[in-house]
Amino acid sequence: xxxxxxxxxxxxxxxxxxxxxxxxxxxxxxxxxxxxxxxxxxxxxxxxxxxxxxxxxxxxxxxxxxxxxxxxxxxxxxxxxxxxxxxxxxxxxxxxxxxxxxxxxxxxxxxxxxxxxxxxxxxxxxxxxxxxxxxxxxxxxxxxxxxxxxxxxxxxxxxxxxxxxxxxxxxxxxxxxxxxxxxxxxxxxxxxxxxxxxxxxxxxxxxxxxxxxxxxxxxxxx
Amino acid sequence: xxxxxxxxxxxxxxxxxxxxxxxxxxxxxxxxxxxxxxxxxxxxxxxxxxxxxxxxxxxxxxxxxxxxxxxxxxxxxxxxxxxxxxxxxxxxxxxxxxxxxxxxxxxxxxxxxxxxxxxxxxxxxxxxxxxxxxxxxxxxxxxxxxxxxxxxxxxxxxxxxxxxxxxxxxxxxxxxxxxxxxxxxxxxxxxxxxxxxxxxxxxxxxxxxxxxxxxxxxxxx
Numbered sequence: 001x002x003x004x005x006x007x008x009x010x011x012x013x014x015x016x017x018x019x020x021x022x023x024x025x026x027x028x029x030x031x032x033x034x035x036x037x038x039x040x041x042x043x044x045x046x047x048x049x050x051x052x053x054x055x056x057x058x059x060x061x062x063x064x065x066x067x068x069x070x071x072x073x074x075x076x077x078x079x080x081x082x083x084x085x086x087x088x089x090x091x092x093x094x095x096x097x098x099x100x101x102x103x104x105x106x107x108x109x110x111x112x113x114x115x116x117x118x119x120x121x122x123x124x125x126x127x128x129x130x131x132x133x134x135x136x137x138x139x140x141x142x143x144x145x146x147x148x149x150x151x152x153x154x155x156x157x158x159x160x161x162x163x164x165x166x167x168x169x170x171x172x173x174x175x176x177x178x179x180x181x182x183x184x185x186x187x188x189x190x191x192x193x194x195x196x197x198x199x200x201x202x203x204x205x206x207x208x209x210x211x212x213x214x215x216x217x218x219x220x221x222x
Numbered sequence: 223x224x225x226x227x228x229x230x231x232x233x234x235x236x237x238x239x240x241x242x243x244x245x246x247x248x249x250x251x252x253x254x255x256x257x258x259x260x261x262x263x264x265x266x267x268x269x270x271x272x273x274x275x276x277x278x279x280x281x282x283x284x285x286x287x288x289x290x291x292x293x294x295x296x297x298x299x300x301x302x303x304x305x306x307x308x309x310x311x312x313x314x315x316x317x318x319x320x321x322x323x324x325x326x327x328x329x330x331x332x333x334x335x336x337x338x339x340x341x342x343x344x345x346x347x348x349x350x351x352x353x354x355x356x357x358x359x360x361x362x363x364x365x366x367x368x369x370x371x372x373x374x375x376x377x378x379x380x381x382x383x384x385x386x387x388x389x390x391x392x393x394x395x396x397x398x399x400x401x402x403x404x405x406x407x408x409x410x411x412x413x414x415x416x417x418x419x420x421x422x423x424x425x426x427x428x429x430x431x432x433x434x435x436x437x438x439x440x441x442x443x
Contacts, residue, residue, distance in 0.1 A: 065374070065420045066413065067381035069392060074409055081405035156284065163286035164382065174292065181296075193300040196293040200285055207284035 005188075007198055012180050016195075019173030020202050026090060026170075027159045030097030034158070035151065037098065038105020045110040056106075063103040068161050071096045076168040089170035097158055104154055112146040113139075145221040152214035156207045163203070173199050228407045231398060238394045239415050245308065245388070246377050249315030253376065254369070256316055257323025262353075264324070265331045275324070282321035288382045290314050295386040307386045314386075315376060322372045330365030331357065366434045370427035377420060391415055 045056045075092035079085040124134035166174040177195045260275045295310045342352040384393035398408035
């Protein structure tokens with residue numbers, strides 16, 4: 001337990017929590033934008049337009065097949081060099097996560113939309129409901145129920161992926177942890193174990209409740 | 223674009239890709255084994271082991287690989303456990319992937335109809351025979367799409383190995399950017415090599431998914 005006290009010394013814990021806030025800030029901005037863009041993208045993918053479908057497919061596959069870290073490098077180093085667009089680490093992170101999140105969310109929306117059986121539409125029309133009524137009171141409520149647990153899971157994935165931003169120079173939780181360890185190299189040589197352990201625990205505390213809720217909703221609604 | 227520079231860099235990238243592939247395949251193989259064992263322990267509801275497996279799955283699924291690697295590589299030596307870079311990478315990848323594979327196998331095991339087990343039992347098959355000849359073949363064929371998706375996921379996750387001082391593709395690209403300021407060339411090669419690795423795997427996964435749809439035994443599709 002030697003050096004465990006380093007966590008409570010000075011403002012160390014507060015600084016770590018601030019790092020977590022940076023991580024969550026990036027995640028939540030990306031998640032919110034991805035959900036909106038993803039819903040639009042998902043609906044576009046269900047349209048029966050060959051060209052549109054092909055374009056969406058290529059975008060989806062390309063963004064999903066590349067590691068997120070590669071996308072971050074492309075935005076952070078590549079954009080600057082190739083197009084002279086200088087983005088801060090945090091901005092390029094949000095940009096990349098929105099581009100990636102839109103693809104993932106869009107695919108979830110698409111699969112939720114096409115999973116509603118044909119007879120649900122037909123029964124609605126047979127009862128004399130208008131197209132708008134069918135969508136608003138029959139299709140959407142069912143789609144949303146299938147979608148919410150999956151969207152929460154995507155959100156936890158995005159929070160976890162946000163840890164990568166330390167590699168493009170954003171000062172978030174891991175970076176703050178490194179700073180604390182470096183600053184106390186002589187007084188607390190074993191700090192690394194506890195600091196990284198604490199970061200591990202904080203990520204778990206951020207993601208676990210969300211996974212739990214997603215699991216509950218999935219069981220209740222399907 | 224400096225084509226000559228890119229050609230000169232090719233051997234470095236090939237070597238890095240080879241390293242990524244080696245560690246990824248070791249990690250994936252071990253994760254498949256670990257995942258299957260975890261899923262079987264959970265489905266058999268073995269008292270204490272089941273709980274440990276559940277706890278492991280939640281811990282591993284709710285933390286990023288990057289943080290797991292930091293803890294393994296920088297944290298553990300402070301507790302007297304020294305691991306090489308490669309060991310850290312493989313252990314981290316298995317720790318992460320094992321839980322994803324376990325969940326994939328679990329959904330497969332749950333999809334096997336109860337009547338299948340009961341029929342096997344009434345035919346006089348032992349528990350072991352039931353598992354090997356009846357339950358597992360059906361469960362695994364249902365799990366294949368999820369397993370394939372996990373393989374792609376795990377290969378993508380290997381991109382963070384540069385933080386434990388492994389000279390993987392990201393490491394080489396970053397090195398070239400830092401040393402020569404050849405950002406465009408380095409990033410083009412980086413994307414090219416990742417596509418070269420991941421597109422065939424992704425195509426193979428799509429092909430597998432189409433193929434195993436035929437194997438819907440006893441379950442109306």
